[in-house]
Amino acid sequence: MQVFPAELPDLNACYHLNTGTTTDYVWQMQSRTTGHRTDIRFDRVRLPRPMQVSYPRSPDELLAHWEAGNCFLVARNLQDQVVGYIDAQPQPWQELLWVSNLAVDKPFRRQGFGTLLIKSARKWAMQHQLKKIMLEVQTKNFPAIAFAQKLGFQFCGYNEQFYTNGDITLHFYLTI
16 A cells, blocks of 8 residues: 555546445534533434444545645555545644545555555645644544544544534644
8 A cells, every 4th residue: 555646637536435434423512501601522422323424525625625736645555546535735824734635435444544644644744844733523423533533633623614514523633
């Protein structure tokens, strides 16, 4: 398995990856306001049955992000197939690399491709004098949450209005 900067023909392969997932857990948000105090917490909740989770981002943005010439890398297997990608934009004023898209084709998950993509993005960020990587994850995508935590990412916030489909996004960061 290897990671390369994406080329234009790679984008077509990225469009066709199976980016959905199935989950048995979610992070459920609890909010309570009393007087001048608002408490927010997330509870890991087991679902009564597995739930399908679709990828929240539009593949239409991939071309624009690739054309920007930032961190857009693809993972290839031994048969030279594109099996995953990471698409991230540097934000130098915050010294961070913001990961917009991280996807591995469903048949190739849990084989190290996602980890290799994150490590490659980390190397890219270090070469560009960035000190953190920010990753966004749906509250419904527990496999991605567990993956981020396994790699050392720390929860640092959320946004209820981030995704157009109404899902809440969780933000995780990794110090380089």
